[in-house]
Amino acid sequence: MCVREHKDDGPGIQHPASLAKFTRKDWKSMARFFGTPPGVHVGQQFVDRLELRGAGVHLPLQAGISGTKAEGADSIVVSGGYGDDRDFGDYILYTGVGGKKAGSPQQISDQTVDAPGNAGLLTSMIQGLPVRVTRGAYKSSPFAPPAGYRYAGLFLVTEFNPRVGADGFHIVQFRLDRVPEQEPYEAGASTEADPAFASTVVARRIRDSAVARAVKSTYDFACQACGTTIEGFGGRRYAEGAHVKPLGRPHLGADVLNNLLCLCPNHHTQLDNGGLFIRPDMTLEDRLGAEVGGLTFKKNHVLLPDNARYHWDFWKSAS
C-alpha cells in the first residue's frame, strides 16, 4: 500500500497518493495521515461519509473525531451533534465526544479528556498538528453545506476548555482556528517537499507585548526556572514572556507583570502544555508531582499567587 517514491523520505512517511480510494482495511494498517490529501481541495463536496473516507479526508464512518492520544487527531466532522458546538467560520468551538444519548444532541453524562477522540485533539493542540475539518449539513451553522459534506481545510487546535456544558454535564470543548494560508486548489498537487505548503502550518505563537519585553529585560533574558539564556548571533539573547493565566478566552488572564514570567522556550512550552506547575511557594513540580526546582525572582517582580493557582486548577481539573 505504502509505496516509497523519494529517496530521502525515510521511515514513517505516509504517501498521500496512496490514500486515494481508501478502504477500511487499508487505513487500519497504516500510520495516520495529516494534511490535505492530494486531489482534495478546500470547498470540495462529498455525498456521504463513505465518499469522505474514499478520498482520505475522514476515515471513520461514525466517529466525529479521527484520532488517538498517541498519534493525535488528523480529522473531525462538524455536524452540530452537540448543543454546545459553535461555528464562526474561521474558527469553531467543537465539543469532544462522549456523554451523549444516542441519536440526540443532549448530554446525559460527563465527557472525559481520556476518550480517544478528545485525547487525540489535545495531542494535536500540544504538538501543533493540522486537523482536517469537514462540515456536514445541519441547520444551526451558516457555514454548513445544504446537503452532504464539505471539506473546510486545515485547522489548528488553539484552545482546550473543559467546563460544564448547557446540559449540566462536564464537556471537553476545543477551539479550532483555520490555518490562514492553505495550499493552492490544484488537484493532485504534490505537497510533500514544498516549503510553501510546509510554511502553512503554524504550531506555536508567542505573544509579545510591552510588558513581556519588560519582564525579559528585568531578567536579562535568563529563564526564571533554570537560569538558561539562549544566545544567538553576536551574543543577542532570546527568552519568552510567559503568561501564567493565559490571555484570550476562556481564561482572560491579564497582560501585566504579576501574570508574567521570563522563561526559556523549553520551560514556556512545558508550562503552557500542562507539564509544569507552580506551587504557592513558587517551587515547581512536574506533571507527576515531583519537585523540579523553583522560580527565582528579582526585586520589584512578583507573580500573583492567584494566577499560579488558576493555571494549577485549570490543568488539574482537566484530568
Place this chain on the structure above:
Amino acid sequence: MCVREHKDDGPGIQHPASLAKFTRKDWKSMARFFGTPPGVHVGQQFVDRLELRGAGVHLPLQAGISGTKAEGADSIVVSGGYGDDRDFGDYILYTGVGGKKAGSPQQISDQTVDAPGNAGLLTSMIQGLPVRVTRGAYKSSPFAPPAGYRYAGLFLVTEFNPRVGADGFHIVQFRLDRVPEQEPYEAGASTEADPAFASTVVARRIRDSAVARAVKSTYDFACQACGTTIEGFGGRRYAEGAHVKPLGRPHLGADVLNNLLCLCPNHHTQLDNGGLFIRPDMTLEDRLGAEVGGLTFKKNHVLLPDNARYHWDFWKSAS
C-alpha cells in the same frame, strides 16, 4: 517625563502617553518604545520628520532606522533610499544602512551588520520585536504616499540576508512582514494591559510538515542535541522539526529528512538565530567556537553535510 500610572508596571515600562509631543532631549533620556504610540493610527499622514518625531513614531530626524544592537530597532522609514529596496505592501525588502554616497541611492562601499541600525534590526528579528514602518513619498513604490510620510503599522523582521547588491557591494537586507492583526484605530486607546493587543505580535512561527512530524516521531520527541523531551499534559511530548538550511527565500532549503533535525525549542531557537553551529563531524559548537556536545542520529536518518555547511557559511559570512 515617565509618569507611572499602574501599580504593577514595575521598572522598565515605557508609558505611551508620555510620548506625545516628543522632543529630541526627551527621547535621548528614555528607554526605547516598541509598538504603535497612542493617538497614532495605521494610515495616518505626517507632513515631515519633525512631525513623525513629535508623535513618537520615528525619533531620529535623519536615520532611516531607529535602533541599537542592545535594544533592537523600534522603527524604520522606507523611502526608496537604496536601489535594492523592494516594497510589496504587506512585506518589504529593506536594505540596511551604510556604504552609500550621500544624497544618492548608489552603494560605494560594503555595509556591515555591526552598524547600529542594522544590528538593531537583527536584534528585533531574533527577539521578535515589533518595528514601526513609515513610508516616505517616493515614486518606485505604489504603497508610498504622494507627499510627506504615512504610518504603515507594525512589522516583524522575518529574514536577514547579507548579500551582494546591485551595485556590487555587500548589503545587509532584511525582510519585514506586516503583523496581520493590528490594534483598532482608536485615538488614545490604552494598549498596555489589553490581551487583544498583546496577541497581535507573533514572534516565532514553527513550520511543521509531514516530514517534520516524521523526524520527531523517529526520535520519539527527544532532542538530537541534548536528549531533552518536553512533556505536557498526560505525558504528551513536544519537539520541533528544525530545518538546517532554512525554507523560504533566499535559502530555499528543502523540506526533506536530510535537512531536518528533531530539536527541543531551546536548541531550535539557538540554531535558527546563529548561536549554534554543526561541524562536518556532527559535533556542535557555540557562537564562540567552543564544542557543546554533538548530534545523535538514529539508523536511517542522516543530515546532509551540505545543509550543515550552508547554515555555517550563512552565519559566519554575516559576521
